Amino acid sequence: MWDISKHVERLKNSQRGKQPKKNTMTSLPGFEDENSDKTPIIRYCAVSAIEHSHKTAVADIQWVPDHIEFTRMGVICENRQQTCCQILTASTDGTVAVWDTRPPKGQAPSVDDNKSNGPLGVPSTFKHIDLTWKPVIKIPIGRIEGNGEYAVTCISIQERQGDRTILDKQSKQDLEKRESVGGLGSSMRGGSAKEKKPLEGVTTKFFIGTEDGELVYADWKLEKDVDSGRLQPPKPDFAKLFHDQNITTLQRSPFFKEYFLVVGGWNFSIWKEGETSQPLLCSAAHAKKLTAGYWSPTRPCVFYIARADGNIDVWDLLDRTHEPSLSQNISAASITAIFPWIVNSKQQLLGVADSVGTLHILEVPWTLRHAPSGEMNSTLNYLEREVKRLAYVQTRQEFRIQDKRRIDAEEAEKKLVKPIEPSNEEVENRQRMEYLDYKEEEKKFLQELGLWQEPEEPLPDT
Numbered sequence: 001m002w003d004i005s006k007h008v009e010r011l012k013n014s015q016r017g018k019q020p021k022k023n024t025m026t027s028l029p030g031f032e033d034e035n036s037d038k039t040p041i042i043r044y045c046a047v048s049a050i051e052h053s054h055k056t057a058v059a060d061i062q063w064v065p066d067h068i069e070f071t072r073m074g075v076i077c078e079n080r081q082q083t084c085c086q087i088l089t090a091s092t093d094g095t096v097a098v099w100d101t102r103p104p105k106g107q108a109p110s111v112d113d114n115k116s117n118g119p120l121g122v123p124s125t126f127k128h129i130d131l132t133w134k135p136v137i138k139i140p141i142g143r144i145e146g147n148g149e150y151a152v153t154c155i156s157i158q159e160r161q162g163d164r165t166i167l168d169k170q171s172k173q174d175l176e177k178r179e180s181v182g183g184l185g186s187s188m189r190g191g192s193a194k195e196k197k198p199l200e201g202v203t204t205k206f207f208i209g210t211e212d213g214e215l216v217y218a219d220w221k222l223e224k225d226v227d228s229g230r231l232q233p234p235k236p237d238f239a240k241l242f243h244d245q246n247i248t249t250l251q252r253s254p255f256f257k258e259y260f261l262v263v264g265g266w267n268f269s270i271w272k273e274g275e276t277s278q279p280l281l282c283s284a285a286h287a288k289k290l291t292a293g294y295w296s297p298t299r300p301c302v303f304y305i306a307r308a309d310g311n312i313d314v315w316d317l318l319d320r321t322h323e324p325s326l327s328q329n330i331s332a333a334s335i336t337a338i339f340p341w342i343v344n345s346k347q348q349l350l351g352v353a354d355s356v357g358t359l360h361i362l363e364v365p366w367t368l369r370h371a372p373s374g375e376m377n378s379t380l381n382y383l384e385r386e387v388k389r390l391a392y393v394q395t396r397q398e399f400r401i402q403d404k405r406r407i408d409a410e411e412a413e414k415k416l417v418k419p420i421e422p423s424n425e426e427v428e429n430r431q432r433m434e435y436l437d438y439k440e441e442e443k444k445f446l447q448e449l450g451l452w453q454e455p456e457e458p459l460p461d462t
Contacts, residue, residue, distance in 0.1 A: 046125075064088050064157075070220065074221040092151040098137050221234075266290060298369050300379040
């Protein structure tokens, strides 16, 4: 954990070439701030305990939205402090974990402690978890079949920062019982287990992407094992393989949270939560590997795809779905990450990072940032039509499977029925007819050769 609170004003006001204010000490000759153009280097103020950390590299990390929090049982509860205090991590060791930055019960830090610095000038904001930090809950993502775990590369939960519609569904009585939050100590102290109530309507299921290109749907909530009686995470609901290499992007649409974009290997796909058969849209294999993807924050049908050859493809679902609407070369190196940012209503930027450490800042044109009227409904209608198409295809597949089973059963029944043996009279009649047919064919053949002789009439009996 890092504490950058001392540099917040510098980050907000830092502009290259900005002149200092007049009538200040820094504006006088000889009193200029020598560090004004230097990038400050700060040291972390807390690190997790090695014995409780992941065993391999952390592949994905993100803040848990400020309106929810996870308990030790994997239940999602309301975060009454309305402040981000938990971190979600995923690792290729096959585990996902939730970390809480608040101190344990009975160890609330005071305001004076946060002002004091360590020997290296490090703030003691998170001193209470330094070297002792362990996750609230850590679950392995076991394979559905066989032993071992999935190597997790990215994770996605349904709830997102800023979307508090789930809280509006709670009763007014529960909302009025919120604790009054005041001071740093109380804002960093977690509530007791009795005060935490599960949020209704929030799913504990989540998606993960793996190193092998699989999309896995798992659950946080612990269940009691029938044999051992211990609480353990359930097996994933399903795992689908539609990508030929590790999944690098797993992002939900900012407009429709049940739809999400998956990028991995040489193709990308769009899924809907609840549809387990196949994706709504799966692109063809590209010539170059795809490295990242991101939804447009202002246009529901537009998303960006980064490639290993340094190009970015802009896809518009309402324009075409078999090829990108626009391709732009950004760098000669492979692109590793992209991130759009809305500056204001008239400007939108796209940050692009490549494998050689260069950051590119691009300005998004008006056509890609301004959504025409009705685009939201048109995009939703397109996605719903794809859902209906999948349902129809699945119905037809089930019908064909049942039809084939019926035909196979009828053929098997025919083979099991014993044929009826003909009687001696029927056998003699059939042989007589065959003999007469043979004699007729013999007569025609001899007539064609000119060797046929009419049989002599028999002499009358004397």
